[in-house]
Amino acid sequence: MSVNILAIESxxxxxxxxxxxxxxxxxxxxxxxxxELFSKYGGVVPxxxxxxxVELIIPVINEAITKANCNIDAxxxxxxxxxxxxxxxxxxxxxxxxxxxxxxxxxxxxLHGHIAANFIGNKTIKPPFICLLVSGxxxxxxxxLDYNTIITLGRTRDDAxxxxxxxxxxxxxxxxxxxxxxxxMAKKGNPLAINFPRSKFKDNPYDFSFSGLKTSVLNFxxxxxxxxxxxxxxxxxxxxxxAVSDVLIKNTLLAAKTTNLDTIxxxxxxxxxTYLRSEMNKACEKEGLNVHYPPIKYCTDNAAMIGSFAYYxxxxxxxxxxxxxxxxSLKL
Ligand code: KG4
Ligand code: ZN
Numbered sequence: 001m002s003v004n005i006l007a008i009e010s011x012x013x014x015x016x017x018x019x020x021x022x023x024x025x026x027x028x029x030x031x032x033x034x035x036e037l038f039s040k041y042g043g044v045v046p047x048x049x050x051x052x053x054v055e056l057i058i059p060v061i062n063e064a065i066t067k068a069n070c071n072i073d074a075x076x077x078x079x080x081x082x083x084x085x086x087x088x089x090x091x092x093x094x095x096x097x098x099x100x101x102x103x104x105x106x107x108x109x110x111l112h113g114h115i116a117a118n119f120i121g122n123k124t125i126k127p128p129f130i131c132l133l134v135s136g137x138x139x140x141x142x143x144x145l146d147y148n149t150i151i152t153l154g155r156t157r158d159d160a161x162x163x164x165x166x167x168x169x170x171x172x173x174x175x176x177x178x179x180x181x182x183x184x185m186a187k188k189g190n191p192l193a194i195n196f197p198r199s200k201f202k203d204n205p206y207d208f209s210f211s212g213l214k215t216s217v218l219n220f221x222x223x224x225x226x227x228x229x230x231x232x233x234x235x236x237x238x239x240x241x242x243a244v245s246d247v248l249i250k251n252t253l254l255a256a257k258t259t260n261l262d263t264i265x266x267x268x269x270x271x272x273x274t275y276l277r278s279e280m281n282k283a284c285e286k287e288g289l290n291v292h293y294p295p296i297k298y299c300t301d302n303a304a305m306i307g308s309f310a311y312y313x314x315x316x317x318x319x320x321x322x323x324x325x326x327x328x329s330l331k332l
Contacts, residue, residue, distance in 0.1 A: 003073045003314060006064065006097070007307030008057070010090030011082025011110050012136070013037075013044045015056035016303035017064040019072070023311030024119050028068040029297075029304040032056045039176050043166065050085030057093045072103060076310030079107035079320070080327030081137065087326035095322055106310040107320040110301075111332050114267040115144060116309035117298035125292055130261050132252040132280075135268030136162035136177075139248075140332070141206045141255045144265075147312040150332055153255050154206020157199075161244055161270045164210040168217050168240055172233055182237045183273050189234030191242035191275070194220060198247050206251045213243055238275075245276045249283050256289055266293035269300040 002022050009016040013034040019027040034052050038044050065072075077094035080087055091107075098105035115131050130153075131142040139156035159167070162179055169178020174185065196216050199209035217240050224231045248270075256264055264284055270276065271293050284291040298305055313319075 003311060004070050005074045005076050005106070005307045005310045005314065006072045007076040007108070007303040007310055008061070008090040008094050009078045009110070009113070009301055009303040009306050010053045010057065010086050011078045011080070012086060012301055013049050013052075014301040015053050015060050016301065017060045018303035018307050019064055019068040019070065020120065020304055020307030020311065023116070023308045024121070024123060026120055026304050027070060028064045029302060030060050030064045030067075031302055032060050035177055042170050042176050044083070046083045046085055049083060050089060053086055053089035057089055061093060061097070072101060074104045074106055074310065074314050075101070076106040076108050076306050077324075078110045078113065078306050079324060080330030081110055082326075082328060084326050084328045087328065091324060091326055095324065099322070104314070104319045105321070105324060106313050106318065107324045108306045108310050108313065109330055109332065110306070111138060111140075112150075112309040113305040115142070115150070115265070116312075117267055117294040117302070117305035118265045118292050119308045120294070120298055120304050122292070125263075125265065128261055129263040129265050130252060130255045130259065131265045131267055132248055132271070133267045134161040134248060134270035136160060136166065138268065139208050139210070141251050142332070143255065143259055143261075148316065152332055154204060154208065154251055156208045156210060157201070158209050158211035159214060161208070161210055161248065162268070164214045164244065165270065167214055168237075171218050172221060172236060179269060179273065182241060183275070185234050186238040186241045186275060189232065189236070189238030191238040193232065193235035194239040196220075196239055196243040198243055206255055208247055208251065210244065213240070241273065241275050245273070245279050248276060249280055252280075253283055253287060253289070256287075262288070263290045263292070266291070267299070272296045272299040
């Protein structure tokens with residue numbers, strides 16, 4: 001008997017609902033993005049995001065249920081990390097559905113969801129593997145031993161990789177969200193044009209830092225502007241993107257080597273980055289490692305990934321009760 005899980009995601013600026021079968025098959029995946037709304041503010045405004053979620057959540061759930069037209073075995077929802085007001089909208093909707101339909105409720109860690117994005121539509125990939133999880137709020141090198149045992153080997157000591165993309169994009173006038181815009185610009189630029197700094201930590205070789213890199217890019221741009229010199233935005237984007245990707249790839253490959261694992265998976269919004277994907281491919285091919293990354297639509301926030309991970313909680317009877325609450329700072 002297959003298990004259909006209806007999953008809700010509302011941790012930031014995407015209101016999303018999906019129905020996933022047995023953790024791997026997408027029956028329906030609806031995403032209402034607020035990104036365009038926030039482009040005029042240059043970033044997410046939490047209070048506006050919460051209000052937008054309230055408007056969108058019922059239509060999005062209705063659309064998913066109507067399109068899939070199937071039985072539902074459990075209701076899953078992102079419990080954190082994320083914006084508290086945004087998370088609460090999804091959680092209250094999930095509780096209401098679980099109560100009315102008399103189905104189990106499953107609270108899912110958003111970061112587990114990002115990792116599980118790799119499982120959708122893929123029957124073969126399973127732990128153990130090394131996961132590079134890079135999003136707007138997190139940058140982690142993870143040793144995924146099995147579905148429920150995940151060791152954090154390295155993490156960012158300051159800004160997340162996606163945050164650095166967004167801040168650079170804003171500074172050079174590309175708007176929000178910055179990652180996809182820098183990615184596009186960089187395609188026309190020279191990654192070797194400017195040698196931006198790469199972080200390195202002696203006490204933990206898997207850790208990252210992107211704040212110094214961000215400052216260095218901003219100084220480069222400001223100095224040129226003050227001297228009335230022109231900048232080649234494409235080169236700035238390509239060189240910045242290379243500096244980020246170099247450390248992400250180096251630390252992830254080191255993790256695979258020291259844990260003796262031959263599979264690397266990418267996850268999170270930054271895993272959508274064209275340059276990172278292609279350079280990671282090249283590096284893994286050279287080292288004889290397997291690399292997987294989710295289709296772009298599963299890299300950035302979505303509910304399908306929440307439904308996928310929820311399945312592994314379902315088979316372990318890892319359910320939540322009606323006291324489930326938002327956990328804005330939830331860790332792995
Ligand atoms: O996973 P996600 O949707 O949300 C969080 O959980 O944070 O990640 C969003 C982040 C943003 O910082 C966005 O700029 C970045 O992912 N991003 C990208 C690309 N697409 C999205 N960064 C680099 N290149 C991309 N193509
Ligand atoms: Zn996310």
